[in-house]
Amino acid sequence: MQGNLIIISSPSGGGKGTLIKATLKTVPNVGYSVSFTTRQMRVGEAHGRDYFFVSRVEFEKLIEKSALLEFAEVHGNFYGTSLNQVKTESEAGHDSI
Secondary structure, eight states, X not given: OOOOBOOOOOSTTSSHHHHHHHHHHHSTTXXXXXXXXXXXXXXXXXXXXXXXXXXXXXXXXHHHTTOEEEEEXXXXXXXXXXXXXXXXXXXXXXXXX
């Protein structure tokens, strides 16, 4: 049985992080898909936990290799979801947020 991809979307400050944290603590077999971004790391963030922080050149290579399920430019920075990460979790039967 394959897992599902759960998409949480809202404007900045809309409570996505709070909802995701609560879901990860209470719902079994749900993992968090860490996105790639070209923006700078903020205080308290960690590479691989909050985002995979990459250069614009590295992000463009991910696009060229079709390694992203989706991506968008927001306020001059790119954000994208790893196709491989979501596929691996789904094939293992895990849902991903």
